Amino acid sequence: MFTEAYMQRALLVALMLGPLCGFIGVFVTARRMSFFSDTVSHAALAGIAVGFWMGFQDPTIPMTLVSLGVAMLMLWLREKTDLLNDTIMALLLSGSVAFGIVVMSLLKGYRGELDRYLFGDILSVGPVDVGLAAVVVAIAGGWVLWNLNSLALITAHEDLAHVSGISVRALNYAFVILLTVVVSLSIRLLGIILVTSLLVIPPATARNLANNLRQQILGSIAIGALGGFGGVAASFLLNLPCGPSIVLVCVGMFLLTLASRSLLRLGRRQSPAP
Amino acid sequence: MAEIKFHRAGLAVEVRGLRLRLGDTQVLRGVDLHVPRGAIVAIIGPNGSGKTTLLRCLLGLETPDEGEIRLLGEPVGRKVLSRVAYVPQRLQLDRNFILSVREFLSLRLQAAKGWMWQGHRKTDEQLRGALADVGVESLFDRPIAGLSGGQLQRVLIAFSLLTKPELLLLDEPTAGVDNPGERSFYELITGIHQRLKLTVVLVSHDLSMVYRHATRVYALNGVVCCEGTPEEVMNADSLRQAYGIHVTPYHHDHPPGHHHVH
Numbered sequence: 252m253f254t255e256a257y258m259q260r261a262l263l264v265a266l267m268l269g270p271l272c273g274f275i276g277v278f279v280t281a282r283r284m285s286f287f288s289d290t291v292s293h294a295a296l297a298g299i300a301v302g303f304w305m306g307f308q309d310p311t312i313p314m315t316l317v318s319l320g321v322a323m324l325m326l327w328l329r330e331k332t333d334l335l336n337d338t339i340m341a342l343l344l345s346g347s348v349a350f351g352i353v354v355m356s357l358l359k360g361y362r363g364e365l366d367r368y369l370f371g372d373i374l375s376v377g378p379v380d381v382g383l384a385a386v387v388v389a390i391a392g393g394w395v396l397w398n399l400n401s402l403a404l405i406t407a408h409e410d411l412a413h414v415s416g417i418s419v420r421a422l423n424y425a426f427v428i429l430l431t432v433v434v435s436l437s438i439r440l441l442g443i444i445l446v447t448s449l450l451v452i453p454p455a456t457a458r459n460l461a462n463n464l465r466q467q468i469l470g471s472i473a474i475g476a477l478g479g480f481g482g483v484a485a486s487f488l489l490n491l492p493c494g495p496s497i498v499l500v501c502v503g504m505f506l507l508t509l510a511s512r513s514l515l516r517l518g519r520r521q522s523p524a525p
Numbered sequence: 526m527a528e529i530k531f532h533r534a535g536l537a538v539e540v541r542g543l544r545l546r547l548g549d550t551q552v553l554r555g556v557d558l559h560v561p562r563g564a565i566v567a568i569i570g571p572n573g574s575g576k577t578t579l580l581r582c583l584l585g586l587e588t589p590d591e592g593e594i595r596l597l598g599e600p601v602g603r604k605v606l607s608r609v610a611y612v613p614q615r616l617q618l619d620r621n622f623i624l625s626v627r628e629f630l631s632l633r634l635q636a637a638k639g640w641m642w643q644g645h646r647k648t649d650e651q652l653r654g655a656l657a658d659v660g661v662e663s664l665f666d667r668p669i670a671g672l673s674g675g676q677l678q679r680v681l682i683a684f685s686l687l688t689k690p691e692l693l694l695l696d697e698p699t700a701g702v703d704n705p706g707e708r709s710f711y712e713l714i715t716g717i718h719q720r721l722k723l724t725v726v727l728v729s730h731d732l733s734m735v736y737r738h739a740t741r742v743y744a745l746n747g748v749v750c751c752e753g754t755p756e757e758v759m760n761a762d763s764l765r766q767a768y769g770i771h772v773t774p775y776h777h778d779h780p781p782g783h784h785h786v787h
Contacts, residue, residue, distance in 0.1 A: 281622045404632045406622050407669075411684075414584050414611040415633065416603050462668060463625035 260381050261373035261440065261483050261493070267388045268437050269449065269479025269497075273457075273471035274395060275433060276450035277464070278426070281406045285451050286337070287325070287427075290344040292434045292446040294321035296351030299368050303361050304354055309379060315435040321347060322431045326424070371442035371494030373486055380439055387436055391429045398422060403464060440483070442494035452501040453478060459508035474504055536598065537562045537692050537724035538583065543592035545578060552578045553589070554747040562597075562691075565718055565725040567735035567755075570745035576728045579745065580696055583726075584611055597691055610685035612695040615677045624669045626680055627652055633687045655683040659713060675706045679713070686717065693717075695727040711738045732759065 253259060279288055298317030302310025321343050328339045355361050367375050395402065404412040405419055413419045430450075437446045457470030482497025489496075538560035545553040552575040560566045570576045581587040582594060585601045599605040624632075630652045656662045659679040664672065672680065678698065685693060698714075699707040715738050718725050729735050735742060735755065742758040744751040751758050 281619070400632050403622075403624065403628070406619065407624060407629065407632070408613060408618050410581075410584070410586055411611065411613055413586060414606055414609070416607060458623055461623060462666075464623055464628050467623050 257374055257376065258483075258487055260378065261376045261487075262480060263381055264376050264384045265440055265479030265483045265497070266476055267384045268433070268440065269453075269475035269477075270472040271388050271392055271433060271475070272437060272449040273453035273473070273475025274392060274468060275430060276454040276475070277457075277468050277471050278395075278402055278406060279430065279450045280454045280458075284430070285447055286340050287322075288430060288434050288450055289447045290325065290340040291318050291322050291431045292438060292443050293344045294318045294347040295435055295438055296368065296443055297321075297347035297354075298351075298435075299364075300351040300354035300358075303358055303364070309377060311380065311383065311435070311439075314438070315432060317347070318431050318435050319428065322427050326427060367442075368438060369442050369444055370492045371438070371440050371445065371497075373440070373483055373493045376439050380436070384436055387432055391433055394425070394429060398425075402426065440479070440493055441497055442492075445494040445498050448498045448501065449475065449478065452498070452505055456501065456505040456508050459505070459512045474501065478504065535562055536560060537564070537596070538566075538726060539593075539595040539598075540579075540583075541593045543579070543582060543589050543594065545575075545582065545587060545589045547578065547587075552747065553582070553592075556592070556745070556747075556749055558743060558749060560724060560726060560741070562724050563722060564740045565715070565738060566727070566741045566743065567732075567739035568726065568728045568743045568745055569730065569732050569735060569758075571730060574746045576730075576745050577696060580694060580726075580728050583694060584609075607688070608690055609692045609694065610688065610690035612678075612681050612685050612693070612698060614697045614700060615674060615681055618669070618677065618681070621670065626656070626664045626667050626669060626672075629669055629680065630655060630684055630687060633684050651687070655687050656680070658686065658717075659683045675710070678710065682713070682717070686721070689721075690723060692724045692726070695725070697729060698727055699729065699731065714738065 253262070279285060295314045295318045298314035299310045301317060302313035305313065307313060325339055325343055328334055329336060332339075352365070355365055366372075401412065401417045401422055404415060404417060405422060409419055434446055434450075437449060441449055453474040454467060454471040456474045457467045461467035461470055478497055478501035481500040483493060485491060485500065486493040486496040536559055538558060540556055540558035543553050543556040543558075544551070556575070556579060558568075558579075568576050568579065578587060582589050583596065583601065585606060594601050596605045597608055627649070631648060634648065634651070653662055653665055656665060656679075659682050661676055661679045661683070664676060664680060669677065669680070695714075699710055714725060714727070717723070727735070727739075732742070732755075736759065737755075739755055742753065742755050743749050744758055
């Protein structure tokens, strides 16, 4: 399994993006941004279609750019109009999916590609993606680590963060840009439909056992790595689509931690208080 | 000129002609406020009187349409805010976020400095001390999510005092706290006020508790309609006329989309 070049690439990317998604996901879930990330990932479909239409062999760049555009449009609409958050996201999500599918069906010979981007495919991870993932992991991971305190305080209470001297707005925008880039890159492995799960399930799993933020972050990173690696391996060994395999491995870990938490609580309740 | 400068330096909060419109509502209609250093001042008013909006202006969270604000003699900005502490309404803290009390407090010390918090012995001692000062040292490793309202309130105060502020601003500190809790809270605040010699400004819709502890009370209703010692304000006809305290119950009348006005 480790001798094939495409498997090495897929595993490498999974081992980079899994932990990164786990890390960022802690803030995505705490700030209730999972629908936001879902919208951004679905917007990528429009970018992929545009990329193919323009003749790109590898649509990573147009995909990321369109996602970024939609993310910024979302923020702009939120600030400038009185449309509800949910409405804005649902509108942009369905709009970009519809646009992407219409363009793809007008282009000949791309129907097969659609599946690959919707559900993720280890075969589609090229050498460029490995390099990109490494760069993004370094930049995004480093940025979140550097701004950990500020992000945590903004998550707890935005006004308190502002009064504590944090540039809340700038940090929020930076976080959205970073999240969008990470989501776009992760689409290769997980597919548009499932990419958000790698941002949501690892932090939720870690939260089952964690008592503080530090434990949740470390746990979520570990589970992201395990889920990414396990999923890619399962996809190869059992010839399954890559995205769903990763998600199922993560869901399995979530259920395990949920069960063990319930058992721990039960045990604590039965033993007398110290 | 020199006299004016001296006078200004003696003020913790100075507000002149503050006007702010939010949507269709003129929330602040020319507010003037002078809080001397070292005072405990209460800003009271019913819901919709603009007291929270005024507080948000003081903190730079809202930009007024007109008027001037000076805190500790300086215009509102990052520089002066580093000497100011803010205790938000405790219910606004996101309790789903998994933070331990220790982590939450350390965010204040390292806010915006980009250092990963990790059990530093010296920092821990400082944080424990801050908790002990408000009587909740035992909460050190507890998750924020599991705290009672009163405990969370004290943790928020410990958080705000970590940077040794000269001015402490509290928003509806006793909303939703029961009577004994409210009394012990005000005792805590007066204790802190005496020990740390800081200026306290608290915003409240409830005059009864403020009465015993504030040195000066401002009654707000779009403008400062009444000010003075608690006794003076309590007895002022203008206050009753303005919004009928103890006379008629206030009716909630929120214009749509104005969630900042409380």
